[in-house]
């Protein structure tokens with residue numbers, strides 16, 4: 001297994017390069033910070049942190065049940081959706097005869113879900129315009145395929161697959177195969193008319209699992225809380241397999257409060273749309289080609305190797321992700337920041353690209 005390579009921490013970059021002012025646009029975090037209502041709720045809950053959390057996350061599931069209009073028995077919560085990804089691997093996969101189908105590149109924790117269960121990983125390249133290739137993924141599936149993983153929008157490409165494509169995938173898969181629609185960036189993309197909402201499939205009893213998180217649009221990445229929904233049988237299996245206190249006391253309180261802070265969510269989505277236009281413009285200004293993004297980051301083709309550009313940007317105090325670790329050596333992935341952070345990135349990028357003789 002490859003160890004997970006996280007975005008570089010701000011403090012490490014400051015220390016190593018002797019910089020004082022560093023911005024991080026590398027981990028798709030919320031540039032507005034957390035919801036103020038969630039912060040208040042965590043402060044109140046801190047007084048009770050000597051107690052074990054509610055193992056059934058009763059209040060959070062009730063609140064999610066209202067939010068999703070789905071019975072609480074069909075809802076699961078985890079220590080981030082990363083934990084749910086691992087647990088789905090452990091309940092569905094039982095050894096080398098089983099496999100999962102994933103896009104390439106897509107979210108790297110799906111690979112771990114197969115590897116931890118000693119099962120096979122079938123990687124299907126994205127199309128030439130970097131979209132998950134659902135018809136190729138359907139063809140790759142075998143009678144031993146337990147899960148097909150669709151990040152929608154996909155990370156690291158930011159691309160979307162349509163309702164039509166998902167409908168068709170579902171008609172083509174073997175009977176025992178379940179589709180995971182990982183909607184970590186749901187709140188940024190769900191206004192698209194063609195968006196295939198995982199909830200609709202789960203409600204209709206299709207073999208689909210929906211995953212969402214509080215880490216991105218809700219600004220709670222550091223406290224670790226994510227959720228998912230599926231058939232009662234799948235959620236029951238997760239409940240048997242999971243650690244009883246997997247969603248901690250502070251995280252449960254934060255998530256409940258964040259769901260009530262619609263104003264914060266609206267501001268986040270609005271800021272993201274403006275910032276996306278800003279980053280697209282910054283890339284085009286240096287002759288790079290941004291991929292149309294439906295998430296809170298932008299991937300762009302620089303036309304030259306990204307690694308030296310990534311390193312030069314670090315020396316300018318701007319942390320982004322280089323595509324060379326994502327299987328896209330000429331691409332850079334940049335999380336959408338505040339207006340000022342995006343401007344700073346644009347200025348740094350034009351300086352760096354000029355030095356590379358590319359603008």
Ligand SMILES: *Cc1c(COP(=O)(O)O)cnc(C)c1O
Pocket residue numbers: 028079080081082083107151154155182184212213214215221225226
């Ligand atoms: C960020 C991300 C997650 C993980 O979110 P957590 O809830 O913080 O674990 C899951 N899937 C995708 C595609 C992501 O980009």
